[in-house]
Amino acid sequence: MLTMYFPLVLPMRKQETNYRRFILNSTDSCRNCDCGCDSSGECCGCSTYLHRRRVDPRNKTDITSFLVIFSLLFVSQITMTAANIMGDECDWFGSGLSTAAPDGLGRGVTPVYLRCSQGHLEWVYPRGALRVLLRLGASGRDFRGCVKVGSNFGGARIFLEGPRSLVPLFSVEDGAPAQLVRCFHSRGGQAALYVEAASSKTDFTKEVASLTYDLEALPRGGAAYDPTEECRPCTKEEMAHSFCTSDLVTRGIIRSIENKDELEVAQVTVKVTKVLRQSTEDNLSVPSSTDGDSNSVVMNDSDGQVLLNVARHCGARHGTGEFVFMARRKLGDFALSCAPRLEDWVSIVRKINKEGTAHCVLKS
Numbered sequence: 006m007l008t009m010y011f012p013l014v015l016p017m018r019k020q021e022t023n024y025r026r027f028i029l030n031s032t033d034s035c036r037n038c039d040c041g042c043d044s045s046g047e048c049c050g051c052s053t054y055l056h057r058r059r060v061d062p063r064n065k066t067d068i069t070s071f072l073v074i075f076s077l078l079f080v081s082q083i084t085m086t087a088a089n090i091m092g093d094e095c096d097w098f099g100s101g102l103s104t105a106a107p108d109g110l111g112r113g114v115t116p117v118y119l120r121c122s123q124g125h126l127e128w129v130y131p132r133g134a135l136r137v138l139l140r141l142g143a144s145g146r147d148f149r150g151c152v153k154v155g156s157n158f159g160g161a162r163i164f165l166e167g168p169r170s171l172v173p174l175f176s177v178e179d180g181a182p183a184q185l186v187r188c189f190h191s192r193g194g195q196a197a198l199y200v201e202a203a204s205s206k207t208d209f210t211k212e213v214a215s216l217t218y219d220l221e222a223l224p225r226g227g228a229a230y231d232p233t234e235e236c237r238p239c240t241k242e243e244m245a246h247s248f249c250t251s252d253l254v255t256r257g258i259i260r261s262i263e264n265k266d267e268l269e270v271a272q273v274t275v276k277v278t279k280v281l282r283q284s285t286e287d288n289l290s291v292p293s294s295t296d297g298d299s300n301s302v303v304m305n306d307s308d309g310q311v312l313l314n315v316a317r318h319c320g321a322r323h324g325t326g327e328f329v330f331m332a333r334r335k336l337g338d339f340a341l342s343c344a345p346r347l348e349d350w351v352s353i354v355r356k357i358n359k360e361g362t363a364h365c366v367l368k369s
Contacts, residue, residue: 101132
């Protein structure tokens with residue numbers, strides 16, 4: 006009833022009258038509607054309400070509310086887009102449904118940029134494709150990259166982007182075990198993986214295409230990767246560097262060496278006698294003892310063993326006596342880098358610690 010007197014009391018343009026009528030209806034008749042209602046009394050969706058509710062330029066509250074809402078929507082959209090594409094530059098998690106076309110097929114290609122030496126990628130409900138660009142930070146150095154797919158990998162295939170075509174890297178149908186590590190080399194300081202959905206699915210059966218990657222810098226000066234470099238004995242300087250940077254350094258005795266031909270590695274089983282250094286994420290733990298010379302070690306494995314991987318082409322052989330094993334985490338496993346005999350390592354530690362040239366305190 007109140008709206009009938011507005012034209013008589015305060016003449017307004019037709020547009021403004023509609024605006025006032027709509028606001029009053031929303032206030033008086035639609036108290037239970039979150040976003041107002043239309044002229045018929047039906048509740049509006051919030052997007053409809055914001056569209057129909059015109060901003061009065063003379064009302065500072067209207068202008069402020071509009072700017073706040075617009076800013077929040079804009080920032081949230083940018084944040085969602087950046088997170089969807091960039092991840093945290095080491096890991097990326099996403100869903101094919103978020104980039105799918107209206108028909109659910111999702112034929113587009115989503116770019117993903119990763120800048121770390123190690124990381125993880127997980128893509129649920131694969132649709133369309135991902136183009137994953139790998140780089141070693143901002144160094145621009147060439148690298149040897151390796152990937153290992155998840156045990157339940159499904160719904161996609163992996164290709165390496167070559168100069169003229171895509172090179173198959175992994176497919177569930179290729180017959181190779183999922184645990185096999187696939188390696189490649191960068192070109193111009195980067196490598197691109199093309200992860201393509203295996204088929205255009207219209208149902209919503211959950212499939213997960215996941216992989217971990219590892220990038221190892223190649224020597225400067227344009228030197229190509231040399232497989233024999235993995236097999237030669239470490240120099241004194243390399244041992245010292247490896248001790249300070251390895252995820253695990255332990256004294257131990259070789260129990261067995263088993264060739265895993267299907268995985269292209271030799272698996273060395275080591276009986277641990279003393280842990281010298283380890284990263285906090287590993288399962289080995291030195292007992293809480295104040296005796297620094299204790300040779301005992303507590304492990305999840307009751308027999309005190311650790312498995313180390315060596316490239317199969319190195320032809321690892323069983324040696325007698327006690328060694329110092331230095332290894333780093335690579336795609337979930339320990340990869341052996343150096344293994345001097347204990348007596349040789351003791352001599353090296355004494356000399357380098359005296360010179361003070363190591364990056365950390367060496368122990369034996």
